[in-house]
Amino acid sequence: MQFSTKPLSADRLKAGCAIVPVIVGEPLSGDAQTLDQAQGGRLSAVIARGDLQKKPGSTLMVHLEGALQRVLLVSLGSATEVAEKSFRDASAAAWRALANAAAEDVVSFLHEAAVAQRSLDWKLQVQVLSGRDAAYRFEAMKSRKESTPKRPRQVVFAVPRAQQAAAAVSVSRAQALANGMDFTRDLGNLPPNVCTPTYLADQAKKLAREFGLKLEVLDTKQMQALKMGALLAVAQGSEQPPKMIVLQYNGASSRQQPVALVGKGITFDTGGISIKPAAGMDEMKFDMCGAASVLGTLRAVAEMKLKINVIGVVPACENMPSGRATRPGDIVTSMSGQTVEILNTDAEGRLILCDALTYVERFKPRTVIDIATLTGACVVALGHHHSGLFTPQDALAAELIDAGRDSSDTCWRMPLDDVYQDALKSRFADFANVGGRDGGAITAACFLARFTKKYDWAHLDIAGTAWKSGAAKGASARPVPLLTRFLISRAEG
Numbered sequence: 001m002q003f004s005t006k007p008l009s010a011d012r013l014k015a016g017c018a019i020v021p022v023i024v025g026e027p028l029s030g031d032a033q034t035l036d037q038a039q040g041g042r043l044s045a046v047i048a049r050g051d052l053q054k055k056p057g058s059t060l061m062v063h064l065e066g067a068l069q070r071v072l073l074v075s076l077g078s079a080t081e082v083a084e085k086s087f088r089d090a091s092a093a094a095w096r097a098l099a100n101a102a103a104e105d106v107v108s109f110l111h112e113a114a115v116a117q118r119s120l121d122w123k124l125q126v127q128v129l130s131g132r133d134a135a136y137r138f139e140a141m142k143s144r145k146e147s148t149p150k151r152p153r154q155v156v157f158a159v160p161r162a163q164q165a166a167a168a169v170s171v172s173r174a175q176a177l178a179n180g181m182d183f184t185r186d187l188g189n190l191p192p193n194v195c196t197p198t199y200l201a202d203q204a205k206k207l208a209r210e211f212g213l214k215l216e217v218l219d220t221k222q223m224q225a226l227k228m229g230a231l232l233a234v235a236q237g238s239e240q241p242p243k244m245i246v247l248q249y250n251g252a253s254s255r256q257q258p259v260a261l262v263g264k265g266i267t268f269d270t271g272g273i274s275i276k277p278a279a280g281m282d283e284m285k286f287d288m289c290g291a292a293s294v295l296g297t298l299r300a301v302a303e304m305k306l307k308i309n310v311i312g313v314v315p316a317c318e319n320m321p322s323g324r325a326t327r328p329g330d331i332v333t334s335m336s337g338q339t340v341e342i343l344n345t346d347a348e349g350r351l352i353l354c355d356a357l358t359y360v361e362r363f364k365p366r367t368v369i370d371i372a373t374l375t376g377a378c379v380v381a382l383g384h385h386h387s388g389l390f391t392p393q394d395a396l397a398a399e400l401i402d403a404g405r406d407s408s409d410t411c412w413r414m415p416l417d418d419v420y421q422d423a424l425k426s427r428f429a430d431f432a433n434v435g436g437r438d439g440g441a442i443t444a445a446c447f448l449a450r451f452t453k454k455y456d457w458a459h460l461d462i463a464g465t466a467w468k469s470g471a472a473k474g475a476s477a478r479p480v481p482l483l484t485r486f487l488i489s490r491a492e493g
């Protein structure tokens with residue numbers, strides 16, 4: 001699917017289909033009205049018959065004779081102030097309807113509808129992302145690929161001349177974001193026997209080559225030299241060697257302190273000796289979605305050529321039970337020097353993250369954000385709508401909440417105060433790797449907080465948002481839109 005923008009006259013269109021927004025009960029206006037007049041009032045007559053339902057996202061295909069072959073009427077509801085969700089539903093519905101039509105080239109006017117508080121940039125991004133989402137397929141592991149073609153191939157957004165330059169930037173950025181998201185999704189969806197720590201490192205290598213990023217991959221020996229005892233304790237039960245991927249994108253002066261993104265890269269989480277129940281364990285292949293979101297965000301940022309410095313750090317390993325695996329009760333020394341009693345080997349994410357969070361200190365980051373499918377407790381707390389946000393800094397919280405809202409990839413702030421730290425008390429080490437069951441997402445964040453005193457830091461628990469279960473099982477690419485929006489704001493103030 002290719003997207004572009006053009007100034008077009010609605011009365012002289014040549015296309016397989018035009019997407020036209022309709023507020024049911026209101027007369028057509030703007031280009032929709034011009035188009036209707038050019039068709040002798042055909043569209044308004046069809047709408048007046050009442051076949052287009054009021055519900056936002058209802059669609060009606062009208063077939064025409066001539067250079068414009070079809071018009072897809074899309075309902076945005078009946079209120080003149082269109083709600084954000086109505087616009088997103090309408091956009092998704094339009095692509096669904098077009099997937100079943102034979103139109104190859106499409107012109108969209110959908111963004112001519114006024115959406116409360118939302119700019120043209122936002123409306124173009126919604127259309128590009130929902131179009132790419134509808135076109136996404138994961139068929140790498142199927143012996144027979146689906147034969148139905150992806151349609152439409154070409155999409156032109158009709159935009160007045162005065163707004164061309166801005167709209168072209170919006171569309172090319174939205175496509176860069178979609179490319180990053182597809183990369184994240186593919187990595188998440190790959191099976192754990194393919195997507196190993198070594199595979200992630202190889203993909204990072206490809207990314208670095210394509211976009212001119214600086215890359216370093218630390219192996220077991222280097223981790224030992226750095227005394228990453230917590231990360232190595234998780235990795236030691238697996239046949240797969242661990243990797244620490246360090247990618248640098250330098251879009252600004254080297255004097256500017258970078259933002260560091262740290263992503264949990266457990267390529268499969270069995271729980272280790274504290275083994276998980278069998279039901280649904282396959283979904284623990286998604287336990288590297290934090291890592292994948294870091295790589296996808298770097299891809300998006302690099303393609304956009306943002307004027308900012310970003311470091312992506314991905315600790316990657318597998319959490320397996322074996323004769324060499326860590327036992328409950330083992331005590332390890334983290335890179336920070338703090339000792340940890342591993343009471344539950346299934347709380348492994350925080351163990352690999354804590355050493356990565358100490359490692360990033362060397363880059364003198366201005367801000368560090370870690371992204372992790374960290375706790376089932378976060379899913380209990382927030383469900384699948386918002387990612388959990390934990391940070392001691394109010395200003396950083398506000399930035400991330402805004403970025404989430406603007407990109408429709410929301411997060412919700414959770415508490416992180418010291419009253420929860422007591423849960424991590426250990427009889428034998430500095431602290432334990434688990435608290436009790438209660439407040440599990442918070443005590444996990446409290447564990448990480450003990451390693452992040454030297455910089456501004458936020459933690460995103462994406463256990464409930466990184467993938468979908470059930471019939472539509474698959475990675476969501478969240479929170480790549482949130483992170484990318486955050487970095488655009490940081491780059492452009």
Ligand code: BES
Pocket residue numbers: 269271287344346347348349373374375376377379434435440463464
């Ligand atoms: N990767 C899991 C968290 C998870 C579980 C994410 C289910 C999404 C769905 C993590 O490593 C884990 O196992 N966490 C434990 C922590 C517990 C042992 C304190 C959990 O949530 O049960």
Ligand code: MN
Pocket residue numbers: 269271345346347348349
């Ligand atoms: Mn686990």
Ligand code: ZN
Pocket residue numbers: 266269287346348349373374
């Ligand atoms: Zn895990």
